Amino acid sequence: MTDLDLLHFEQLKKDVQVQYLKEHTPSHDDISKWKGIDIIYFQEDLRKKAKGNISEKSFYTYFKNSPVTKLPRIDMLNLLSIYAGYESWYGFKKQHLFAGELLKEDEEITNDELAEIEKTVTESPALPSEEIPVQKQEIKPTENTDLQKSNTDNQEIKENQKIPAAAGTDQIKPKKSFIRRNIWAAVTAVLVILTGLLGFKDVIFSKTYKYCFTDADRGVGVVNTIEIKVIKENESPILYKIKPGECFYYSTKDKNLKMQISSPFYEYLEINRSLENAPAEEIIELKPDxxxxxxxxxxxxxxxxxxxxxxxxxxxxxxxxxxxxxxxxxxxxxxxxxxxxxxxxxxxxxxxxxxxxxxxxxxxxxxxxxxxxxxxxxxxxxxxxxx
Known part of the structure; x- marks a missing residue:
C-alpha cells in the first residue's frame, strides 16, 4: 500500500457519494455525516447495484474518518468501485492516475529480479563438504609402580589385604536416610491433601441446580435473552445472561437461593427456593407481556x-x-x-x-x-x- 492508494480511496469515496446523491436525498450531502437510516438506505442501494454489502462498522471506520490511515480489503474496494461505475478498483485507479504515477497490474517477480537472485545464490561461498577428522587419543596404560611386580606371590598377598573398613556402619546409614526421607514424603503428601480440601471445599461440597424457562401462555421456550440476578446475603448481586433456549446452571453449597428474573418481553419474576429438598432440575414459567x-x-x-x-x-x-x-x-x-x-x-x-x-x-x-x-x-x- 502506498500514499497514492490512500489518495485514490479518498477520490473513490467522493465518487460513491456522487453516485448515491443521483437518486437519493439523505439527511446530509456529505457522506461522512450519514448515520442511522441514511446508512441503511445506502446499504440497500449497494446490494441492489453492486450485489454486495459492507457492514455498519466498516462504514464508520472508512467513511467517518477523512483522510483514512489504512486501506480497506480489496473485495470492499472492488465493491465500491463497481457501485461508482467502474469495473474494479484497478479500473478506477487507471482512470485517476496522478502525475508520474505508474500502475502495475501484478506484483510478480520479473525476469531481471529472478536473474539477480540466482546470481546472488551462485556467488555465495560454499560450505565445506568434508567433516574435520577427529583425532583419536591413545590411552597409555598407567605404569605399575610396585617394585615387586615380578614377584607374583607378593602381588596376591597385597590384594588379600584390602579389607573394607567399618562395613557395618556404611550399611546402617543408608537405612536411616531412607526412613527419614519416607517420613518427610508422607508428611508432605498429607499437607498437600489437606490444602487441596480447604481450597476446593466449595466445589467438592456444592451441588449443581438446573433451571429452564418457558413461555407460560404458549408452552414454548422464551424468545429472547433472560437476565438473572442471584442475591446473596451481605454480597453484591451476581448477574447472569441466558440466551434463548438455554438453561441456567448454578452450583452452590448454600441452603437457600434467591433469583430476580427479567426479560424484555416478559414480566419481572422473583424466585426464592429452599435447596434442602429442592429438585436438581426445574422448569420456570415466565408470563409474557x-x-x-x-x-x-x-x-x-x-x-x-x-x-x-x-x-x-x-x-x-x-x-x-x-x-x-x-x-x-x-x-x-x-x-x-x-x-x-x-x-x-x-x-x-x-x-x-x-x-x-x-x-x-x-x-x-x-x-x-x-x-x-x-x-x-x-x-x-x-x-x-x-x-
Whole structure:
C-alpha cells in the first residue's frame, strides 16, 4: 500500500457519494455525516447495484474518518468501485492516475529480479563438504609402580589385604536416610491433601441446580435473552445472561437461593427456593407481556411493500408506543455507540422495507401503567463477518 492508494480511496469515496446523491436525498450531502437510516438506505442501494454489502462498522471506520490511515480489503474496494461505475478498483485507479504515477497490474517477480537472485545464490561461498577428522587419543596404560611386580606371590598377598573398613556402619546409614526421607514424603503428601480440601471445599461440597424457562401462555421456550440476578446475603448481586433456549446452571453449597428474573418481553419474576429438598432440575414459567411482544412483532413484521399492510403496521405502532417514548439505537462500533430517535423516526425506520429489519433485536423495553411503551432500546445486527 502506498500514499497514492490512500489518495485514490479518498477520490473513490467522493465518487460513491456522487453516485448515491443521483437518486437519493439523505439527511446530509456529505457522506461522512450519514448515520442511522441514511446508512441503511445506502446499504440497500449497494446490494441492489453492486450485489454486495459492507457492514455498519466498516462504514464508520472508512467513511467517518477523512483522510483514512489504512486501506480497506480489496473485495470492499472492488465493491465500491463497481457501485461508482467502474469495473474494479484497478479500473478506477487507471482512470485517476496522478502525475508520474505508474500502475502495475501484478506484483510478480520479473525476469531481471529472478536473474539477480540466482546470481546472488551462485556467488555465495560454499560450505565445506568434508567433516574435520577427529583425532583419536591413545590411552597409555598407567605404569605399575610396585617394585615387586615380578614377584607374583607378593602381588596376591597385597590384594588379600584390602579389607573394607567399618562395613557395618556404611550399611546402617543408608537405612536411616531412607526412613527419614519416607517420613518427610508422607508428611508432605498429607499437607498437600489437606490444602487441596480447604481450597476446593466449595466445589467438592456444592451441588449443581438446573433451571429452564418457558413461555407460560404458549408452552414454548422464551424468545429472547433472560437476565438473572442471584442475591446473596451481605454480597453484591451476581448477574447472569441466558440466551434463548438455554438453561441456567448454578452450583452452590448454600441452603437457600434467591433469583430476580427479567426479560424484555416478559414480566419481572422473583424466585426464592429452599435447596434442602429442592429438585436438581426445574422448569420456570415466565408470563409474557403482550404489549411489549406486540410492539416487537409489528417492528419486525415484513409488509412486503404492500401499502395497506404498511399503513396497518404504522397504526399498530402508533397505538402501542407513547408519544413521549424514549428510543435508543445501539451500534456495534467504537466510533458511534448510540443514537436517540423519537417515536415517528422509529416508526419510519421499521416501516421502511429493508432487509436489515430481520436483524433487529430489542435489548430493553418498558411500559407505563396504561400499557403504553415508554422506552425502547434496540440494535440492528450486521450480516458481515469480521475477518
Amino acid at each position: 403482550d404489549y411489549k411482544m406486540a410492539a416487537y412483532y409489528f417492528s419486525i413484521k415484513d409488509a412486503n411493500g404492500d401499502p395497506e399492510e404498511l399503513k396497518r403496521k404504522r397504526n399498530q405502532l402508533e397505538s402501542l408506543i407513547s408519544k413521549n417514548a424514549v428510543i435508543y439505537q445501539i451500534y456495534d462500533n467504537n466510533i458511534y455507540g448510540i443514537e436517540r430517535l423519537d417515536k415517528q423516526k422509529y416508526i419510519t425506520l421499521v416501516t421502511t422495507p429493508t432487509t436489515s429489519l430481520k436483524n433487529l433485536s430489542v435489548i430493553e423495553m418498558k411500559k407505563d401503567n396504561n400499557g403504553k411503551i415508554i422506552s425502547i432500546k434496540f440494535k440492528i445486527a450486521t450480516d458481515e463477518k469480521n475477518k
